[in-house]
Amino acid sequence: MPLQPLPKVPSGVHGLDEITGGGLPRGRPTLICGGAGCGKTLFAMEFLVRGATEHGEPGVFMAFEETAEELAANVASLGFDLRRLVAQRKLAIDYVRVERSEIEETGEYDLEGLFVRLQYAIDSVGAKRVVLDTIESLFSGLPNPAVLRAELRRLFRWLKDRKMTVVITGEKGEGTLTRQGLEEYVSDCVIFLDHRVTDQTSTRRLRVVKYRGTTHGTNEYPFLIDEGGISILPVTSLGLAHRVTNERVSTGIPRLDEMLGGRGYFKGSTILVSGTAGTGKTTFAAILARAATERGDRCLYFCFEESPDQLVRNMRSVGVDLKSPVKSGTLEIHAARPSTHGLERHLVTMHKVINQRRPDVVIVDPVNNLVRVGTLLETQAMIIRLIDFLKARGITTFFTSLTGGGDDLEQTDIGISSLIDTWLNLEVVKNGGERNRTVAIVKSRGMAHSNQTSEYILGARGVSIADTYLGVSGVLTGSARLAKEAEDEAAARVADRAIVRKQGERERRRRQVEAQILLLREGLDADDADLAGAIQEGHVRLQAETLRMAKSRPAFVARGHRGKAKGPGVRKRR
Amino acid sequence: MSPVRRPASPGTRSRKWRATARRDVRRAGALQYVLKLYVTGLNRASGLAIERVRGVCETHLQGRYELEVVDIYQKPALARDEQILATPTLIKVLPAPLRRFIGNLANVEKVLFGLDLREKR
Structure with missing residues (x-):
């Protein structure tokens, strides 16, 4: 029993x-x-x-x-x-x-x-x-x-x-x-x-x-x-047994998709974008949000730095329109100061909104602001719970994380990297009086991904990832990249000109050779003509001589000797 | 007409209210006692309590008391309404202040003292 x-x-x-x-x-x-x-x-x-x-x-x-x-x-x-x-x-x-x-x-x-x-x-x-x-x-x-x-x-x-x-x-x-x-x-x-x-x-x-x-x-x-x-809390199961999908979702930036094996993030995966201040983490998040809403997915944006209005306005300046998805209800922005509540209230609020709205994409920007509310350990525990909760529901999660200036860039404050499936690191490269932004994929589980650090530009139409130029000292960015581009162009032009010149030279040479051939052939023809003349002359003389001899010794001309005496040329002529 | 002061609005008080008021005045004058004893069935403690409260009343309050014995097994709603917790409980409803005596009333001195029938020693 x-x-x-x-x-x-x-x-x-x-x-x-x-x-x-x-x-x-x-x-x-x-x-x-x-x-x-x-x-x-x-x-x-x-x-x-x-x-x-x-x-x-x-x-x-x-x-x-x-x-x-x-x-x-x-x-x-x-x-x-x-x-x-x-x-x-x-x-x-x-x-x-x-x-x-x-x-x-x-x-x-x-x-x-x-x-x-x-x-x-x-x-x-x-x-x-x-x-x-x-x-x-x-x-x-x-x-x-x-x-x-x-x-x-x-x-x-x-x-x-x-x-x-x-x-x-x-x-x-x-x-x-x-x-x-x-x-x-x-x-x-x-x-x-x-x-x-x-x-x-x-x-x-x-x-x-x-x-x-x-x-x-x-x-x-x-x-x-x-x-x-x-x-x-935990409101969710404590296990690691969530189901996964092979479905991919676009990052909203075509060249970033390319860097991630050509198809973007896995649906339901956890993505972290880390970087120092002003590297464009929020822009990446907003672009993902827009891409998601354009696909028809529902997106929840938890913002701990800006008010919804401010976020919408700021993203407009880089050509990311968040206003229409907000209006149509596919995008919801929830903004709160991290210090407003304790950690678990934040977490429970998130759980509650997520359970109500059932989004496909959740963005937390930035996740490490919550550390200010609790201790490192608590925050970590909270984020693990949040990630488990989201994973169990197959929700694509996008965290941004602000890295301090002096810190090791690949070490996120809250040490959540082991929980992250795809990790992008944004960096500012200071070079020649400029601050240029680069993006690199630190890791991306389950897909082939680019190993290159690429420069990206925040323009009026969002993020565009530039071609990569590798110099002696590494990746070239900003003016250095532009200079390198110009140099390459000049070099290409020089090479083009050299080819054209070489082609002309060859043509000339060909013509020279042809002229020489003509000359030689003409000489040969002249020789041929000489030779023919000489042969003709020889015949005539022989005939004349034969005739003369025949005249001088007619009896001697026997029948048997006739052919011999006459020769082939004579015969041919007959 | 004698200059008797009449109530400003005689119709505002109900007949019942006036009757109750008259009764209260009468009782107060005679120091009428209203006691209620709540017991649980007919067990030994209940019997003892009933016996003792009757004894006290007959000895000290003859003719000027009302005693009601309630079995809360029969009327559980009363137990709730009268805030009965311990049993047996004797409640002195009148004269004020309200007082509750819990237990089997074995300590008669305490009861008499509580009923204001004995001066402090």
Whole structure:
């Protein structure tokens, strides 16, 4: 028979179920403890309200400190309408007033009155969840703690028997989790809330101190309270198991696409653009945003330096129109000073907007401004969570990171490079009285990419990447590049002229040779003519001689000698 | 016509309100006691408490008290409305101030003192 895991109920508090692996223990009490103002009551209330509205489990709220009216007013700001829930019989609130000054102990007593009221409230709504907030105030209101302790023990037994999932709140004590040692009675699950201020920024944190019978995240998790209730981070799964795609998205700069294997970034990858001040990081981000919106993708731009209007105006000066995508709603710019909130509020705000808008591209400009709010470690943790969250949704993420002037340029402040898929480094090259901008691809996972540092120019029509000129001392930029270009052009012209000259020379030579050939041929022809003349002359003389000899010795001319004497020439002529 | 001062607007107060006011005045004059005892069923503690509160009333408040015994098992809504927490609870509704006595009333001295029936020693 398979082992039955501990049954749990969804707490309804964002993120808590991920940490506890499913929620709070079903049918058992859970203690929420912490100092004043750490959010215990809200936590408990959210547990009830979510249970009633989302999980079909009505609840009872036994309030020992605030009246039902006060509670309703306090949680209205979180969007909880208690009056409506009470009217719908999904929630029962019972305010237990304990006034020490009017109470006189006259003998043995028990807390049966509380039990009766609890039973009555549970029956009135068919409750599955109970909150006691905070039962410790009984200790100050009622005499004889020994009786009280015995009765509390009985109360928790009683609640367990009724299979109520209970949340009890308790004030933090000196050196103990709660002042009255409630943890003694509630030993199934203890959650500790903390509200501390570091460097003038307050952070709320949550820790699961113990959870009997189950594994749980043991870290301190930041949480925050806003108009949507309590949100605990991480809101996402903690694994590295996101799916990937081979789809590519354009950078918006054709030559940069070329440098990235010809097709741009991977969809759903994380891109970092680092660089010193004034290198054009925001421009790169804006161009990506425009390219995305032109494709029809939705883009979210989190801006920590400029207001949306300022961003739109400034990008217009480099020919990047952000106004029309903003108008059409495909681009949303969210601007906030990093110091406005604590880190986790920023993160939760981002999560919330991203969940609402479901963008394809998210830009955070610049990501390391957030370091000012938290410590390096916290920021890093936050960014890891953000990246995980975005990756899980297949959202292309574009971070810019401002590198300090003196720092190693390839070392980003927050050390997030290992999380980054494609990293572009923008640099300013100071040379010959100029500051010229170069872009290089530090890394780009999963694609062939250019190893060159290329100069780019911010013009009225955005970013254009210039041809690369490598000089002796490296890449040539600015005027040096222009000079080199001019030099190359001159050299080319010289070479062209040399070829034309060579061609002329060759033509001349050809003509010379042809003339010589003609001359020689003419000489030869003349020789031929001479020779023919001479041969002719010879014949004539021979004939004449033969004739003369024949005349002088006619008898001698025998038949047999006739042919011989005549010769071939004579014969031919016949 | 005698110069009796009449209320400025006699119709503004309900008959019930005037009746209650008259009763309160009468009770205050006689130091009428209104006591309520909340118990849970008929257990030993309840029995003891009922017995003792009856005894006190008969001894000290004869003829000028009203005692109501409520079993909150039967009327749980009353437990909520009357802020009953511990049982048994005796509430002195009148005369003011309101006072709650919790426990089985074994300490009669405390009860008498709380009911203003005994001077401070």
